[in-house]
Amino acid sequence: MSDTLNLESLTLRLRRFPETQQSELIAWDAADELLMLNALPQVNGQLLIINDHFGALGCAAARLNPIWVNDSFVAHQALKQNLDLNGQPQPDRCLADLEPFEEQIDQVWIKLPRNLRYLEYLLDWLNGHLPQGTTVVIAARLKEMPTTLKGVTEHYLDDIQPSRIRKKARLLSGKTSGRRARSPLVLNWQAQGTDFQLENHPNTFAGQKLDVAAHLMLNQIPTGHRRIVDLGCGNGILALAAAKANPDAHILAVDESWHGVTSCQANLARALPQAQFQVLWNDCLTDLDPESADLVLCNPPFHQQQAITDHIAWQMFRDAKRTLATGGRLRVIGNRHLGYHIKLKRLFGKVETVAANAKFVILDAIK
Ligand SMILES: C[S@@+](CC[C@H](N)C(=O)[O-])C[C@H]1O[C@@H](n2cnc3c(N)ncnc32)[C@H](O)[C@@H]1O
Numbered sequence: 001m002s003d004t005l006n007l008e009s010l011t012l013r014l015r016r017f018p019e020t021q022q023s024e025l026i027a028w029d030a031a032d033e034l035l036m037l038n039a040l041p042q043v044n045g046q047l048l049i050i051n052d053h054f055g056a057l058g059c060a061a062a063r064l065n066p067i068w069v070n071d072s073f074v075a076h077q078a079l080k081q082n083l084d085l086n087g088q089p090q091p092d093r094c095l096a097d098l099e100p101f102e103e104q105i106d107q108v109w110i111k112l113p114r115n116l117r118y119l120e121y122l123l124d125w126l127n128g129h130l131p132q133g134t135t136v137v138i139a140a141r142l143k144e145m146p147t148t149l150k151g152v153t154e155h156y157l158d159d160i161q162p163s164r165i166r167k168k169a170r171l172l173s174g175k176t177s178g179r180r181a182r183s184p185l186v187l188n189w190q191a192q193g194t195d196f197q198l199e200n201h202p203n204t205f206a207g208q209k210l211d212v213a214a215h216l217m218l219n220q221i222p223t224g225h226r227r228i229v230d231l232g233c234g235n236g237i238l239a240l241a242a243a244k245a246n247p248d249a250h251i252l253a254v255d256e257s258w259h260g261v262t263s264c265q266a267n268l269a270r271a272l273p274q275a276q277f278q279v280l281w282n283d284c285l286t287d288l289d290p291e292s293a294d295l296v297l298c299n300p301p302f303h304q305q306q307a308i309t310d311h312i313a314w315q316m317f318r319d320a321k322r323t324l325a326t327g328g329r330l331r332v333i334g335n336r337h338l339g340y341h342i343k344l345k346r347l348f349g350k351v352e353t354v355a356a357n358a359k360f361v362i363l364d365a366i367k
Contacts, residue, residue, distance in 0.1 A: 003027065005056070007036055012059050013085045017078035018283075020311045027082065028056035030167035031139035035109055036060045038163055038171060039137050045106030050098075050122055051113050055079030062088035067105075069095045071118070071203045073256040073281050096258035096281065098125045105130055112140035113203065116152055117185060118259070121202035123156035124181040133158075134176040141169045155179060194218065196240045199266045203259035205234040205301075213299050213333045213360055214238060220355050220362050221245045222331065225295035229254065229323065231285065231316050236264030238297045243272055251277040252293070254285060284312070285319035294328040296320040302338060310338065317347055317365075324367040333362045 005012045005028055014027035035057060047066040049057050058068050058079045068091045070076055076094055083090055108126060113119050119138075126136060136157060142165065149172075153160055157174030164170075187200045191210045200207035206214065214237050221241045226249050230239035233253035243251050251272070253264045258281055265279045282288075298320065300313035313334070320330045331354065334340040341363055344351045348365035355362045 005033075007033055010036060010060060012056065012082075014054060014056050014059065014082050015078075015085065016054055017074060017081050018311065018315065020309060025309070027054035027078070029141055030169035031111065031141050031144075031171075032056045032060075034163060034166055034169050034171050035137065035139045037166075039107065039109060039139075039173075042135075043107050046101075046103045048101075048105050048108045050108065051075075051111040052079070052109075053111060055082040057109060057111070058091065059083055059086050059088055062086075062091070065089075065091050067091065067093045067095065067101065069098055071096060071258045073258070074283050077283060097262075098122065098129070100129055105134055108134065108136045110136065110138045112138055112144055112149070114144070115203055115207075116146065116148060117207065118203040119149075120152055120156070120181060121185045123152070124185060127156055127176050127178050127180060130176050132176055132178045136174050136176060138172045138174075139169065143168070145170070155182070191215075191218075191237055194241070196237060196267070197270065198235050198237065199263055199270075200235050201259035201263045203257055204263045205257065205260060207235065207259075207263070210237065211299065213335075216355070216357070216360055217241075217297070217299060217331075217333045217362060220331070220333075221297070222295060222329065225249055225329075227293045227295070227325075228252070229285070229293045229296045229320070230264075231296050231298040231320060232256075232300055233264045233279070234260050234299075236267045236279070238299065239264065239268060239277070240271055242295070242297060243268070243276070246295075249276075249295075252280065252288075253277065254280045254282050256281065256283055284315050285323045288319070288323050290322050291325040291328075293323050294325055296324060296328070296330045298330065298332045300332065300334065300340075302335070310343075313338070313340065314343060317343055321347055321365075321367055326367055328367050330365045330367070331362065332365070333360055335359060336361050 016027045050069045158177045160174040228242045230253040239253040261281045268277045344365040352364045
């Protein structure tokens with residue numbers, strides 16, 4: 001698949017990050033193209049770009065020095081890679097989350113997130129911080145627009161105008177209204193069957209209730225370990241369980257979602273002394289010292305943005321192997337059909353089944 005986007009007078013080279021063997025996956029989509037064609041010529045001042053998956057929009061608008069906000073650590077790396085590929089400068093502000101801006105924002109572009117509660121959070125924030133009447137353009141492919149989107153956008157935005165459909169994508173342009181969220185967007189709940197109280201910022205994985213796989217994993221936390229990593233920690237539910245089962249262990253929790261690490265930080269800080277844990281915003285275990293852990297717990301993701309893919313799980317398993325000391329254990333949960341045992345066997349040589357039910361399997365790989 002080509003990595004070159006040609007759109008009227010715009011030509012960009014764009015690659016996904018990390019690169020994947022799935023050749024049908026490219027680094028931009030028809031919704032990005034619509035923003036470049038319809039919205040970019042209308043920008044007359046400071047542009048704010050939110051949730052630009054692989055930096056295509058950041059590259060297209062680079063000469064405008066946009067403020068670029070993305071919850072995903074990996075997306076920040078993708079932006080940097082693609083700006084370099086096109087000889088473009090890095091925007092002055094690449095942020096993990098919205099924060100008050102001194103200058104007036106002319107236009108906001110939001111690439112529709114998969115998680116509508118995160119969209120609500122973004123729109124609520126914009127309504128609370130930008131003057132009423134600021135233009136907000138939401139872009140997505142039609143198949144990614146749920147029926148509930150209409151209610152959300154109508155609550156937060158005025159004068160909503162849908163664009164014409166092009167290549168099965170559409171823009172929804174509206175104006176900030178000042179209307180705020182009707183209920184709290186940071187959710188607090190107790191994880192089912194545990195005494196863990198969890199704070200969940202809006203873009204945190206399983207932020208509304210415990211993930212089924214995480215729930216199963218809670219009964220299978222090994223003991224007797226001193227250096228434990230929760231890889232892809234989300235709200236930190238596995239890290240909390242690991243700390244409880246291994247009271248003398250140091251816990252390192254890692255996620256690429258800023259809202260994930262924000263939630264995890266709050267949840268671990270409530271349960272543990274600061275010296276006993278660290279929470280990192282990172283791409284898997286990049287730059288971690290080799291042989292620095294003796295247990296890695298992992299409930300891997302099986303999609304990146306909208307695409308179903310196993311390359312992040314692969315990267316997590318490889319990074320776990322590098323980070324584990326000899327004799328260290330990687331404990332993974334996954335859907336049976338994902339075939340993680342084959343991958344782990346290839347990497348570690350030997351894999352053991354710890355527990356299984358009709359849908360999930362928990363596996364151990366020892367280095
Ligand atoms: C299936 S969820 C598990 C979350 C939590 N551990 C649980 O069991 O509920 C996978 C997590 O991996 C994170 N993730 C995805 N890609 C990642 C990457 N490249 N590096 C670190 N974390 C990543 C996601 O943000 C998500 O929180």
